[in-house]
Amino acid sequence: MKDPRSLRWWGVITLFVIVAISYVDRINISVLITDRDFLSHIGLTPDDRTRQGLLATAFMVGYGVSSFVLTPFCAALFGVRRSLIGGLVLWGVVTFLSPTMSSYGLLLASRILLGVSEGPLFSLAGSYIKAHFESRENGKPNSLVNMGTGLGLAVGYPFVGYLVAGHDWETSFHVLGLINIALGIPLVLAFVRMPKVETGLPKPQSLGDAVGQVSQIVRGAMHTRYLVLVTVLTAAFLSYLWGSSNWLPAYLKESRGFSLREMGWLASLPQYASVAAVFVGGVIIDRIPRRNVPLIFVGGSLGVALAVWLAIHMQDRYAAAYCLIAANFCWGLMSPAIPSTVQHCARPEHVASAYGVVNGAGSLVAGFMPAIMGAVIGWTSRSSGGGFFAGFGMLIGTQAVVLVCGLVLWLRERDAVPQPA
Numbered sequence: 001m002k003d004p005r006s007l008r009w010w011g012v013i014t015l016f017v018i019v020a021i022s023y024v025d026r027i028n029i030s031v032l033i034t035d036r037d038f039l040s041h042i043g044l045t046p047d048d049r050t051r052q053g054l055l056a057t058a059f060m061v062g063y064g065v066s067s068f069v070l071t072p073f074c075a076a077l078f079g080v081r082r083s084l085i086g087g088l089v090l091w092g093v094v095t096f097l098s099p100t101m102s103s104y105g106l107l108l109a110s111r112i113l114l115g116v117s118e119g120p121l122f123s124l125a126g127s128y129i130k131a132h133f134e135s136r137e138n139g140k141p142n143s144l145v146n147m148g149t150g151l152g153l154a155v156g157y158p159f160v161g162y163l164v165a166g167h168d169w170e171t172s173f174h175v176l177g178l179i180n181i182a183l184g185i186p187l188v189l190a191f192v193r194m195p196k197v198e199t200g201l202p203k204p205q206s207l208g209d210a211v212g213q214v215s216q217i218v219r220g221a222m223h224t225r226y227l228v229l230v231t232v233l234t235a236a237f238l239s240y241l242w243g244s245s246n247w248l249p250a251y252l253k254e255s256r257g258f259s260l261r262e263m264g265w266l267a268s269l270p271q272y273a274s275v276a277a278v279f280v281g282g283v284i285i286d287r288i289p290r291r292n293v294p295l296i297f298v299g300g301s302l303g304v305a306l307a308v309w310l311a312i313h314m315q316d317r318y319a320a321a322y323c324l325i326a327a328n329f330c331w332g333l334m335s336p337a338i339p340s341t342v343q344h345c346a347r348p349e350h351v352a353s354a355y356g357v358v359n360g361a362g363s364l365v366a367g368f369m370p371a372i373m374g375a376v377i378g379w380t381s382r383s384s385g386g387g388f389f390a391g392f393g394m395l396i397g398t399q400a401v402v403l404v405c406g407l408v409l410w411l412r413e414r415d416a417v418p419q420p421a
Contacts, residue, residue: 012128018088019149024179028176030247031156031164032169034253035169037168042102053370053373055111060242060370062111062115066115066120067122074123088184095176096174096177098114123353131195139286139340143281143282150277153271160176161264233402233406235362236405238366247370247373249264256317256320269321274331280333294409294413295410299333301330303329305396307326334402341409377391
C-alpha cells in the first residue's frame with residue numbers, strides 16, 4: 001500500500017479548492033446587494049445599509065458559534081474526512097435552496113445555517129496539516145490552503161456578477177450549490193486521508209465516551225500557549241477581510257462610479273493580490289526562525305493601514321483601487337502565520353479544537369464588521385468625508401490591534417526561545 005504521506009499534498013490542494021468554493025458562497029451576497037431585483041425580493045431598499053450588512057454578519061455568527069461547538073465533535077466523532085463531506089452536503093443544499101427564502105428573515109436564517117455548516121472547515125484543514133507536516137515545514141501547506149480565501153473572492157466577484165447579469169440572481173445560488181457537491185465531495189473522497197488515530201484518543205464507543213472525549217479535547221485546547229492573544233489578533237485580522245470584502249463591490253460601484261462589469265474585475269484584483277501574498281507569506285515562514293514569525297503581523301498590518309489610508313484620500317478612482325490591491329497584498333502576507341502559530345503552540349490532538357476557538361471567536365467578533373461598517377456608511381452618508389470613506393476608515397483601526405498583538409507575541413516568543421550564541 002502506498003505511503004499516504006506521498007499523497008499529502010493532494011489533500012492540501014483539495015482543501016485549497018474547498019476553501020475557494022466556500023468563499024464564493026460567502027461573498028455572493030455582497031454582489032447581490034447591488035441588484036435591485038434581489039433587494040426587492042427580500043424586502044430591502046438600496047439605502048438600507050445596516051440590514052444589508054447584517055446578511056454577512058448572520059453568516060459569521062453561525063460560523064463563529066459552529067467553530068466553537070461543532071469542531072470538537074467533528075474531531076472526536078467523525079474525523080476530518082467525514083466532517084468535510086457532511087459539511088459540503090449541508091452547505092451545498094442550503095445554498096441551492098436559498099432563493100426559496102422569500103423574506104429577509106428567512107434569508108437571514110439561511111445565512112446563519114450556511115455559517116454553521118462551514119464553521120469547522122479551517123480547523124479541519126489545520127488538523128490535516130498538523131497530521132502530515134512538521135512545524136518547520138507547515139508554512140507552505142498553510143499558505144496554499146489560505147490561498148483559497150483569496151482565490152474564492154477573486155473568482156467569486158466576477159463569476160457571481162456574470163451569473164446575475166447574464167441570467168438572474170436565483171441562478172447564482174443554484175450554480176454555487178451544485179458546485180459545492182459536484183466538485184468538493186469527489187475531491188475529498190479521492191485525496192483526503194488521515195492517520196488511523198487522528199486525535200490521539202481511542203474511538204468512542206458510546207455517546208458518553210464521545211462527550212468525554214470532546215470535553216478532554218476542549219480542556220486541552222484551552223491550555224494552548226498564547227490562545228487569548230492569538231484569538232484577539234485573529235478577530236482584528238478577520239475584521240479587515242469581512243469588512244472590506246463585503247463592502248468592496250458597493251464601494252467601487254456606488255462611491256467610485258465603476259460600472260457593474262468594471263466592478264466585477266476590479267473587485268477581484270485585490271483578491272488575486274492576496275493569493276500571491278499568502279504564498280509569499282508561507283515561504284517566508286519556512287525560511288525564518290520560528291520566534292520571528294510574529295514580525296510578519298507587524299509589517300503586514302502597517303502596510304494594510306497605510307494602503308487603506310491612501311485609498312481613502314486618493315482623488316483618482318483607479319489609484320484608489322490600486323491602493324486597495326496593495327492593502328490586500330499586505331493582508332495576505334499575514335494569513336498563513338495564524339494557523340502556523342496555532343499548530344506550533346497546540347498539541348497535535350488539540351489543534352482542531354484550538355483553531356476552532358481561535359477562528360470561531362475571531363470570526364464571531366469580525367462577523368459584526370460588515371453590519372457596523374454598513375451602519376457607519378449609512379449614518380455618515382450625508383456628511384463630508386463620510387459614507388463609504390468613513391466605513392473603510394474603520395479598517396485602519398483593525399490593523400492597529402493586529403500590530404499591537406503581533407509585537408506582544410514576538411516579544412514573548414523572543415524571550416521564550418534562547419537566542420543563538
